[in-house]
Amino acid sequence: MRIILDSGAIIASERNDPMMAAIVKAARKNRIPILVPATVVAETWRGPSTHTRSAHLFGSIDGFPDLNEQGARQVGALLAFSNTAAIVDGNVVAIAIALRPATIVTSDVHEIEHLLKSAKIPHALFDAHGAAAAQIIIIGI
Amino acid sequence: MPMRTPRSKGSIFGTDDDPLARFAGPVQTVAASVPRTLAEAIRAKVGKREFSSFVARAMARELADQNRAAYVASYEEDHGPIDPELTARLEVLFAR
Numbered sequence: 001m002r003i004i005l006d007s008g009a010i011i012a013s014e015r016n017d018p019m020m021a022a023i024v025k026a027a028r029k030n031r032i033p034i035l036v037p038a039t040v041v042a043e044t045w046r047g048p049s050t051h052t053r054s055a056h057l058f059g060s061i062d063g064f065p066d067l068n069e070q071g072a073r074q075v076g077a078l079l080a081f082s083n084t085a086a087i088v089d090g091n092v093v094a095i096a097i098a099l100r101p102a103t104i105v106t107s108d109v110h111e112i113e114h115l116l117k118s119a120k121i122p123h124a125l126f127d128a129h130g131a132a133a134a135q136i137i138i139i140g141i
Numbered sequence: 142m143p144m145r146t147p148r149s150k151g152s153i154f155g156t157d158d159d160p161l162a163r164f165a166g167p168v169q170t171v172a173a174s175v176p177r178t179l180a181e182a183i184r185a186k187v188g189k190r191e192f193s194s195f196v197a198r199a200m201a202r203e204l205a206d207q208n209r210a211a212y213v214a215s216y217e218e219d220h221g222p223i224d225p226e227l228t229a230r231l232e233v234l235f236a237r
Contacts, residue, residue, distance in 0.1 A: 001237060002158060018220070021217075021223050022224060022227045022228045022231055023231060024212050024213055025228050025231075026228050026231035026234075026235055027209070027235060028209040028213065029228075030232055030235040031206075033158040035158055056211070056212050057212060059208035059212075060205055060209040062158045062160055062202075062205055063158040063159065063160070063163065064162075064163060101237065103234065126230075126231075
């Protein structure tokens with residue numbers, strides 16, 4: 001199991017979302033790697049002065065998968081399947097598919113689910129009780 | 142047909158979660174005292190040549206773990222305890 005954070009999760013952390021705090025706490029307890037795609041960093045990071053909480057979070061991250069040519073083609077193929085152009089979301093989903101079982105933490109459930117359905121990847125939503133900004137999508141094995 | 146995707150670790154996305162990956166760059170020799178029996182157990186496990194990378198990887202993991210603890214502590218200091226029920230449910234989820 002690996003946890004993949006998308007941009008919504010980073011923003012939720014920046015806003016002190018309780019779900020994100022619980023995710024980090026549970027991941028620590030279970031020793032689950034947390035990954036943030038480099039494209040997500042690019043989309044959310046604007047410097048340490050404005051993103052102190054993100055800087056704090058990034059220190060807890062196990063890896064920042066990059067996007068090389070081969071990976072970019074995989075993302076492009078996924079976007080073609082889904083008829084969308086959200087490169088960062090596509091990158092998050094493509095990484096999660098490659099590493100499944102995985103958990104995606106996102107605030108854009110609709111887009112992530114659309115990508116997963118387009119790729120015919122079974123998944124399930126974690127009931128977040130609707131209170132927090134971040135919701136979790138579980139990708140089936 | 143489901144989309145064909147690689148599932149192996151270290152795939153086309155550079156997705157390996159090797160904690161050393163983010164610390165790429167020049168290496169530095171450091172001196173640290175560790176119990177002799179621990180050092181011997183590590184050498185027996187990974188061999189002499191992999192000793193440094195084993196130790197470096199363990200250090201990176203410990204650093205990330207301590208940063209996670211600090212992240213959680215910082216949150217709880219400002220906002221109170223994290224919901225234990227939610228945390229427990231997430232632990233069950235992550236244990237799958």
